[in-house]
Amino acid sequence: MMRTLDKYAAIFPVLVVYAVLFLLGLNMSGMWQLMATLLFYCALGQAFNIFLGMTGYVDFGYVAFVGMGTYGMAVTITSLAGTGLGGLTIIAGYIMALAFSGLLSLAVGAVALRLRGAYFAIATIGVNEGLRFLIEGTNLWGGSGGIIFTRQLNDILGKDASSALATFWADVLVLIIAVLAAITTIVYMRSKIGYALTALREDEDAAKVMGINVTMFKILAFMTSACFAGLLGATAWALKTPYVFPPEVFEIHYTIEAIIIVMLGGAGTLLGPVAGGLIYGIGKYVLSIVLPGFQLLIFAPLIIIIIVAFPDGVVGGIRNKFGHTALGRFIL
Amino acid sequence: MFGEQLLSNLAQGIVLGCVYGVATMGLSLIFGVLKVVNVGHGAFIMVGCFVTLFFFNSLGMSPFVAIPAAFLLGLGIGYVFYYSAIRRLLKAPELSTLLATFYMGVILQEVVKLIYGSEYRGFRWKVGSLSLGFTSLPMAKLYAALGSIAVALILYAWFRKTRAGTAMRAVVEDDEGARVCGVNVGGVYAMSFALGIGLTVASGVMLAMFLPVGINPYMGAEYTLKAFVIAVLGGLASPYGAFFGGLIFGIIENGSYTFLAAIPGVEPFGMTRFLSFAMLLIILLIRPTGLLRAK
Numbered sequence: 368m369m370r371t372l373d374k375y376a377a378i379f380p381v382l383v384v385y386a387v388l389f390l391l392g393l394n395m396s397g398m399w400q401l402m403a404t405l406l407f408y409c410a411l412g413q414a415f416n417i418f419l420g421m422t423g424y425v426d427f428g429y430v431a432f433v434g435m436g437t438y439g440m441a442v443t444i445t446s447l448a449g450t451g452l453g454g455l456t457i458i459a460g461y462i463m464a465l466a467f468s469g470l471l472s473l474a475v476g477a478v479a480l481r482l483r484g485a486y487f488a489i490a491t492i493g494v495n496e497g498l499r500f501l502i503e504g505t506n507l508w509g510g511s512g513g514i515i516f517t518r519q520l521n522d523i524l525g526k527d528a529s530s531a532l533a534t535f536w537a538d539v540l541v542l543i544i545a546v547l548a549a550i551t552t553i554v555y556m557r558s559k560i561g562y563a564l565t566a567l568r569e570d571e572d573a574a575k576v577m578g579i580n581v582t583m584f585k586i587l588a589f590m591t592s593a594c595f596a597g598l599l600g601a602t603a604w605a606l607k608t609p610y611v612f613p614p615e616v617f618e619i620h621y622t623i624e625a626i627i628i629v630m631l632g633g634a635g636t637l638l639g640p641v642a643g644g645l646i647y648g649i650g651k652y653v654l655s656i657v658l659p660g661f662q663l664l665i666f667a668p669l670i671i672i673i674i675v676a677f678p679d680g681v682v683g684g685i686r687n688k689f690g691h692t693a694l695g696r697f698i699l
Numbered sequence: 700m701f702g703e704q705l706l707s708n709l710a711q712g713i714v715l716g717c718v719y720g721v722a723t724m725g726l727s728l729i730f731g732v733l734k735v736v737n738v739g740h741g742a743f744i745m746v747g748c749f750v751t752l753f754f755f756n757s758l759g760m761s762p763f764v765a766i767p768a769a770f771l772l773g774l775g776i777g778y779v780f781y782y783s784a785i786r787r788l789l790k791a792p793e794l795s796t797l798l799a800t801f802y803m804g805v806i807l808q809e810v811v812k813l814i815y816g817s818e819y820r821g822f823r824w825k826v827g828s829l830s831l832g833f834t835s836l837p838m839a840k841l842y843a844a845l846g847s848i849a850v851a852l853i854l855y856a857w858f859r860k861t862r863a864g865t866a867m868r869a870v871v872e873d874d875e876g877a878r879v880c881g882v883n884v885g886g887v888y889a890m891s892f893a894l895g896i897g898l899t900v901a902s903g904v905m906l907a908m909f910l911p912v913g914i915n916p917y918m919g920a921e922y923t924l925k926a927f928v929i930a931v932l933g934g935l936a937s938p939y940g941a942f943f944g945g946l947i948f949g950i951i952e953n954g955s956y957t958f959l960a961a962i963p964g965v966e967p968f969g970m971t972r973f974l975s976f977a978m979l980l981i982i983l984l985i986r987p988t989g990l991l992r993a994k
Contacts, residue, residue, distance in 0.1 A: 425794050427738075482983060484793050485736045486935070489927050490983045496924055497976030504959075504969030511969065619920070623801055630794060664809040667802040674795050675787045 374557050377637050377699035381549045384641050385409070389542055403538035405648040407603050410545035412628035412640025414595035417552055418588045419626065420635035421561070423568040424480070426589075427488045428495030429596060429625055432468040433604065434616030435498075436597030439464030440605035441514045448519035456523050461601055468597025469590060471498075476589040480582065483571070492619070499617035513612035520609045529609075537607040544602060548595050552637050555588075556699065564588055568635070627670060633680025637699040642681045701957065707834035708953040714836060714844045716949020718905045720942035721847035722922065723929040724854065725899035731871050731936035732891035735785065735796045739804020740926050741919025743773060743896055746807055747903015748914045749815060755822045762824060762839075765904045766846060773900025776807075777893030785892055786885075804919060812916040821912040843908040850901060851942050867891055871936070928979045934989025947990065948975065 385406070392402030415429055443460035452459070479490045503511040520529045555561050563584045566574040575581050605611065624647070632643025650669075654662035677684055686699075726740050737743075747769045754765040780803050788795045826838040858864035869877040870887045878884045906922070907914060929948045933940025952971050959967040959974075982990065 425797060486983055490980060493976045493979040497973055500969045500972035504966050504973045506966060626798055663805055667805040670802050671784050671799050674799050675784050678791050
């Protein structure tokens, strides 16, 4: 019992942060939206970290999986509206979102993960953009006009319930996804999967020679990460704002945001994405109030400085310093 | 009718393809020497477009004059970015350089936005047009294509005939070996990055001829993506490969439009884009050294 507790102790700081964010948002008036945004960033970072942080591969088209999750939910809601399934439609939407992002990640992973480094990054950008233009070019799912399903969502859940979903429950679902992603991360890290991924991140060829099935573990991490992205898209994008447009859900900027969050906090750490999400979210919020219109001009050089000065991120830096002390078990 | 359309699109494709080619050489050069992918590539092209705009509208000068000016400005920007950040990130994981170059692009975007605002701008350089029978090509675009070919030839000569160019090729082949032979590898890295950025900014001058109303601080993203496809066509690490890749890309992009427009229910603009990214993936998987080079 003690040993199990010790093994998973590092999850507690993460849960504490999530609880604090949730309670702050709940009890302080006007804070909910900010806290929801911070939770979304943390969840996004946590989800992306499972692949980016643990394998060291840079997926520059990560947003495609968020987009596919959004489409999964949107397509389900529009095609099941009027069947009288009610809340079951949302569950079906989640299954569809998982199927969309899971299948896409399986296909992309099986093919593109044989590329390494910059080649993999470029290939994944290609997947992201290719998918966007395939939808636009073939007029799939409304083509470049996208899908607007506010009316269908209102029909299914009723007006009050769907507005409560958009303003409150979708954010709670994001929190649940964030917690699930954190639990998955620590379970992976503390099992054979984590050791295999660390080995392949440090030296893929050596890991292969040692008999680790690198392909399987890479695809596992890639799919896990993509499925969480799909859930996030279905929740934070589809249920919260019931429309989906290809240029928006495949916007490369969101991938960059996810990368920064992971990088700021410390890639491959459990606490990193949470720290990164908080720093990025709060920083962006403060700059948008203090210097509206100029935030990117300040943000861009700041990010470059951080990348140069703290290559291991905040948590990575702290762990290098305090990792061997009694605090160490809480910093992972 | 269909044939005439196709021929006209192909002619446009060849002309634009030369410009695409020179606009990608900088990306390939930087990747070839430093193994850094410049994700902010398009923003540097955008700067070149604005330099042209400044020369044409504010100074009333020919775009030809803007080419060397844009090149020098790019060289300067390249050196600043190299010594302030890239140099310290060469040993870091890809993640760092990918993010850093992306945000360098953002810095340029925001600075240009501060000066020019974010509305679409452009200019028309009225120097007549060349009639080919089935279509007519504006001379401005032809000059841009010729300028691109000239820049590519100058770069080729520079690589072959100068000591600095030879040193750069040596570093591409084997940086340890070059170091042993007394090549200042750090200096070559800096020069390659600056030269790559200089070329890219200069290529923006050529591209501006094709954008009479389309110059905007945020125009770069599209060209970053196109440059990736072109660079992969040409083998990613080879500047000459990139030039021919650009030519092929221009022809396919414009040529396929005619065919795709003939298919009912398909939105041809989106499909040409899809085709180019499908091409990117296929080439990365079956022939990562590029179309032109046999390994």
